[in-house]
Amino acid sequence: MTTVAVKPATMAQALTRALRDAMAADPTVHVMGEDVGTLGGVFRVTDGLAKEFGEDRCTDTPLAEAGILGTAVGMAMYGLRPVVEMQFDAFAYPAFEQLISHVSRMRNRTRGAMPLPITIRVPYGGGIGGVEHHSDSSEAYYMATPGLHVVTPATVADAYGLLRAAIASDDPVVFLEPKRLYWSKDSWNPEHPTDVEPIGRAVVRRPGRSATLITYGPSLPVCLEAAEAAQAEGWDLEVVDLRSLVPFDDETVAASVRRTGRAVVVHESGSYGGPGGEIAARVTERCFHHLEAPVLRVAGFDIPYPPPMLERHHLPGVDRILDAVGRLQWEAEI
């Protein structure tokens, strides 16, 4: 495949480029979903794909999420590699039966004879002023379903690299796109713009000595901001970007916490039954003798997603993160 030297500026553009490159490289890759064709998707992530590859490769489907994913299963059975777009987090719920009863377990049911290489793109999370049902953090539902990979990028480069990896994966991947980062810009690995990132590897985004912030997706920029602000308090915070919730990179996370001795998990999802509980348990199981304080969670409240004018109170912000860091039993050190 020839690499066209285009340097996208936003996460949305990096995702578009990843889809385009995947479709150009592999004729079995098919994009399907609501409004993905002529319109280019409500977030314009599929912009231009129908024009370039034709409507058979980038298809506007009827408005029915179970039908979209259910037909994608059949297409994958026949050797295609469907990339399905769920328009919003909460609109993906009608497809849950197909996802849980078939997509996640077809390989297992058939002893490996019938793998389903389907990528399910789900714009998720809040912070964009979306009204009811447009801002859910649905990752815990997916994490609780064996057989799925659950991946979420937080940077422009990862948006490209992880989506390429998701499409290339022979397993189904739920690809969670933090919609408030769609328009974020950062340097997009200009030396290697089309590198594919491995699924299942966390990265340290900011090295530090005092404590580890464990986060992913939409909360990464907030954590990096909090880490900068923490310097004024004398805390040097390490920030780990999980990138992949399933499989989970115990190694990178535990290595960081063993170094710092303190950890806070940060995510928008509610705390009860949310990813943070699992992560805190895993960290505690592996790092107990290195911990100076209990692993804390900074999460969204355990409430239905709030109306846009109140969402700022719900989303974990810099202050709430710093408050949690302040509760990590620093006095015990003396």
Next chain:
Amino acid sequence: MTVMEQRGAYRPSPPPAWQPRTDPAPLLPDAEPHRVLGTERAADADPALLRRLYAELVRGRRYNTQATALTKQGRLAVYPSSTGQEACEVAAGLALAEQDWLFPSYRDTLAAVARGLDPVQALTLLRGDWHTGYDPYEHRVAPLCTPLATQLPHAVGLAHAARLKGDDVVALAMVGDGGTSEGDFHEALNFAAVWQAPVVFLVQNNGFAISVPLAKQTAAPSLAHKAVGYGMPGRLVDGNDAAAVHEVLADAVRRAREGGGPTLVEAITYRIDAHTNADDATRYRGDTEVEAWRAHDPIALLEHELTERGLIDEDGVRHAREAAETMAADLRDRMNQDPALDPADLFAHVYAEPTPQLREQQALLQAELAAEQEGAHR
């Protein structure tokens, strides 16, 4: 500007022209279910096909009784019998060409067997040693599907993909009357019609969804009528008339193959046995109804036709029964052997490569098994 403000300039006009997008008349099912046996049409039926159907029906009935017996002996965890519905099962298995795909529900093991699947492999799910006991690509039979109607969109997607690739493949998807109430039934039929996918939907209306009769399931004139709303033809057929079911399915398959799009077929039949061996049908239906349907038995219907027309004699009948007994004896023998189980299989196929977390859990189980063995040796 409001209408009041633009008074004088505004002229009411009729809405832009509207007309129905397709003529519904040709899509409507006939008033009576299609029948062949006992009618003039039987004379046109291919005698070789009728004999083949007969042999398969006899074998199918024996398969049903043998599988039910195996539940009583503890060799099957559960068996949803298709006794009384063998005409639909067998016709579905025989109406497809080699390269076509069958999408069975959990009650359709017999259709899979009629398509060539090994009966023991077909029963793996119900024995409980694994979920799907066969490679779906070997006979192009999708895994037996337990969640209702969820296999229908798979059939649509597979047929659509085949057409995109330019392959000559038709998918036949099976569902019961209860399944037609599910959302996936609706979505599958809608996608199939919009995409003009080469799919045939066979609804076996066997009267009951476990205990709930059709009247509590739908207010539609017939299930076949539902096709019209999607823009595809609906066909009604006597589901106990094997020749009729085969003819209607073969027509629909041919139509799909030639690019004519999907068809919905409703076969009127009856579930003679309870929902499964774990069900008690006497709680929701009377013997009179069951006896009326026993009198319209698919095997008796076809045997009568064949005998009347001199297409089969006593030897032929005996031969079919002996072949069925051979199958049953083989099934019995092989099902009486304990299946080989390997607990490591639990982790082998969750992902292409087990995650680090699954490797840890597999090691845990291995340690438990080792301790168990050690305990057993003490």
